[in-house]
Amino acid sequence: MTPSLLAGAAALALSLAPALAQEAAAPPRPNLVVFFIDDLGWGDIGVQGAEGYVTPNIDRLAAEGARFTDFYVSQPVCSASRASLLTGCYANRIGIHGALGPSSQVGIADGELTLGELCRSVGYATAAFGKWHLGHQPRFLPTRHGFDEYYGLPYSNDMWPFHPDGPKPWRDLPTIEGERVVALNGDQRRLTGELTRRAVDFIDRHAEERFFLYVAHPMPHVPLHVSPAFAGRTPRGLFGDVLEEIDWSVGEVLAALDRHDLADDTLVLFASDNGPWLSYGDHAGSAGPLREGKGTTFDGGVRVPFLARWPGHVPAGRVCREPAMTIDVLPTVARLLGAELPAHPIDGLDIWPLLAGEEGARSPHEALWFYYHQNHLEGLRAGRWKLHLPHGYRTMQGRAPGHGGRPGPYDYGVTIGLSLFDLEADVGETRDVKDEHPEVLARLLELVEAQRARLGDALTEREGDPCEVRAPGRVDE
Secondary structure, eight states: OOHHHHHHHHHHHHHHHHHHHHHHHSOOOOEEEEEEETTOOTTOSGGGTOOSSOOHHHHHHHHHSEEEEEEEOSSSSHHHHHHHHHHSSOGGGGTOOSOOOTTOOEEOOTTOOOHHHHHHTTTOEEEEEEEOOSOOSGGGSGGGTTOSEEEEESSOTTOSTTOSSOOSOOOOOEEEETTEEEEESOOGGGHHHHHHHHHHHHHHHTTTSOEEEEEEOOOSSSSOOOOTTTTTOSTTOHHHHHHHHHHHHHHHHHHHHHHTTOGGGEEEEEEESSOOOGGGGGGSOOOTTSSOOTTSSSHHHHEEEEEEEOTTTSOTTEEEOSOEEGGGHHHHHHHHHTOOOOSSOOOOOOOHHHHHTOTTOOOSOSOEEEEETTTEEEEEEETTEEEEOSEEEEEOTTSOOOBTTBOOOOEEEEEEOSEEEETTTOTTOOOOOTTTOHHHHHHHHHHHHHHHHHHOBGGGTBOOOTTTOOOOEETTO
16 A cells, blocks of 8 residues: 555545444443323422332342432423423423313324334334323324334323312223223222333333333322332322332333343333422322422422432432433433434433443533413522522412322412522522522523423413424424
8 A cells, every 4th residue: 555545545444433433432322211100299209308108129129220309391291291201391381280180172283293203213213101181182192103012001090080089070981902992990909010011012022122111100190099019008198109100110120121131121211201290298299398289290299209220321329419300301302313213303311421431421401491270380490599580489388288088178369579598508499599699580480481492481461482382292283
């Protein structure tokens, strides 16, 4: 080879070296298992202080992977929270608000890209077992939005004729397999076990290919039900029994991965859709040291457990205190799978550096936003700071909690004014420090105005940018 050719080859090798090194450093595409638990509070797992029952399998995920202490959902309510997890968007961006009921005529739009569709775009087998709650009409079901298989409830397990308060004439609660109703008002004592059986069977059938398994347990959302094998096992009562059965379910899925030697090839994520439903008293969970619970944008309503395990890639025993949110799951998975993100705007960002424990990794978000009701912008988290914008909220402070499955009455007549909390010094959001940090307040209010221009804010009667906000799917379309 001539000197010029040698020089050219050397230059080519040098130019390719960074790309080759990056490719070599990139982890292989993992299987994906996501557990999404309904109404599980921040303090409802053993590793975060649960009492009266044990969660060894859930705690195992923390010991063998990463635990995020400051992980959030975008809204403290069912449908909106699930929309954000599965699309990487704030739910109000895609027109999903609150908790869709049996009479709802809207659901997830055809044009949204779900986590199921993302995984299927790169050849993954996909399944969703449990609660869906993004529309119960056929066009909104999981089988139309990226999942090969579906079995579960289309909305919350209390939306049936046996609600203890009977506030609405609920219809019979369907259990759906694929797109077919296979039961009405089914025995919920069997629900956790049946979802687990199907999850394990899915792993058994797809162990030789890449897969995404979404297990969305409908409990401990009330009404609480538990199989005879777990009934009466815990000092905590029925709530503790339900949590131990859910923990058993996690253990069965992990055992299936072990049986097929897939643990090292699988990213397992565990989270909740919002904080505990405090009005149910002994049938409700705990937000630990956090203020309030489900249905509020205080941290007790929107900060949830989040665990991630992928041996060899997510450091074992890692504790991450950087803020992140469910909207970040989809773009992070897209990076790992080499899948394309949608052309339309999403809100989540890649948090793989946080999961992988990269030195100096920080939250990629300038701010995380908290909405409730019909596009009410109520607050944000930016670094150590939590800003509440003026809004009303519900509380159980000074009220008698419920008992035995019946709720106690909330006080809906309370409000919070513009307030700034330092969560590193005051995790319970008790001391307003805006007067001590006027420069922080001014900076955050600038961010608020920009966010209102993007996605709107019903509290201040602001319309969002039509290029940013998308409509939900509608039955009459």
